[in-house]
Amino acid sequence: MTKKFKIILGISYLFILFLFLYFVFSEIEFGRFDEFSYYKELQAKLDYVVGNNLMLNLIIFFIFGIIWVSLLGFGSPLLILSGILFGKWLGTAISTISITCGALILYSLTNLFFKELVEKILINKFKKYIEIFNRNEFYYFFIFRLVGGFGMPFFLQNTLPTIFNMKKSNYFLASLLGFIPSFYILNTIGSGINNFVQQSDNFDLINFVLNKDIYLPILVFFVFLIISFLLKKKIFYDKKN
Numbered sequence: 627m628t629k630k631f632k633i634i635l636g637i638s639y640l641f642i643l644f645l646f647l648y649f650v651f652s653e654i655e656f657g658r659f660d661e662f663s664y665y666k667e668l669q670a671k672l673d674y675v676v677g678n679n680l681m682l683n684l685i686i687f688f689i690f691g692i693i694w695v696s697l698l699g700f701g702s703p704l705l706i707l708s709g710i711l712f713g714k715w716l717g718t719a720i721s722t723i724s725i726t727c728g729a730l731i732l733y734s735l736t737n738l739f740f741k742e743l744v745e746k747i748l749i750n751k752f753k754k755y756i757e758i759f760n761r762n763e764f765y766y767f768f769i770f771r772l773v774g775g776f777g778m779p780f781f782l783q784n785t786l787p788t789i790f791n792m793k794k795s796n797y798f799l800a801s802l803l804g805f806i807p808s809f810y811i812l813n814t815i816g817s818g819i820n821n822f823v824q825q826s827d828n829f830d831l832i833n834f835v836l837n838k839d840i841y842l843p844i845l846v847f848f849v850f851l852i853i854s855f856l857l858k859k860k861i862f863y864d865k866k867n
Contacts, residue, residue, distance in 0.1 A: 662829050669710075669823045676711050687711065688724045695728025696735065701780040705809055709816020714839070717813040718806065725809070726802045729784040733797055736785040744788045756790055763787075764796040771804025773851055807847055814843045 655664065676683045691704055704725065708717035736744060759766050767787060770776070775783035787797055818839040826833070835841065 662823075662826075666823055669820060672711060673820075673824075680712075683711065684716075684720055688720055691721060691724030692728040692731065695725050695780075695784070696731040698732070698781040699728075701725060702812060705812035706816035706819065709813035709818075710820040711816075714810065714814040714817040717816060718810045721813060722802060722805050722809050726798060726805060729801055730794060730798050732781070732784045733787060733792075734794065736788050740785075741788055744785055748786065749789050752786070752789060759790050763790060763792050764800050767792065767796065768800040768804045771801050772807065774808050807850055811843045811847050815840050 687708065691708075694704055695701065705717075705721050708721035711717065712720060770783070778786070818834075818837045821839070822834055822837060
């Protein structure tokens with residue numbers, strides 16, 4: 627593939643991304659974000675649409691999730707949305723598979739079109755980790771996904787392995803398994819939001835925060851997160867010594 631052809635495809639990709647984001651955000655009524663009645667209207671409409679044809683909406687969400695992530699979309703809004711639409715269990719399942727597929731596509735596109743650019747920007751920052759990472763790329767990327775990418779923007783998490791030349795099969799499986807805990811939390815929050823909006827006449831922050839479907843999974847996740855960080859620190863320390 628010639629450099630000129632790569633540039634043309636890359637520009638086309640960015641153009642499609644712009645159109646997609648414009649279409650998505652043009653449908654949102656930002657002026658009504660401070661109206662609780664707006665959320666109740668949305669909740670009622672979504673429950674009606676999803677309830678009438680669950681399978682079709684799962685397929686639509688699956689395709690949308692792949693497109694959204696492959697076009698550099700943020701992960702958190704999609705996860706909360708899946709919890710709102712399908713509940714915490716089904717939402718976790720469909721969002722994990724969909725986002726993992728979208729991340730793999732983004733990773734593949736980055737390798738194809740933007741590999742040199744990503745390496746130029748990131749390789750000096752992560753050069754000292756390449757040798758360690760390549761010893762067991764599946765395990766280290768699994769830990770990376772498990773702890774939420776250590777605060778990196780989601781699109782950067784998905785493209786970072788470009789500098790490690792990671793195998794696509796390891797990328798997919800490590801992402802699929804590593805995503806589950808954090809994705810479950812955000813889907814639980816989405817499900818809790820849906821139930822709260824359905825059952826409440828006005829917004830009460832205290833009642834929202836004290837919802838057990840929200841705070842219990844978060845507490846469990848933070849315990850798991852601390853354990854994961856301690857294990858990572860021990861593993862890296864042992865490798866260096």
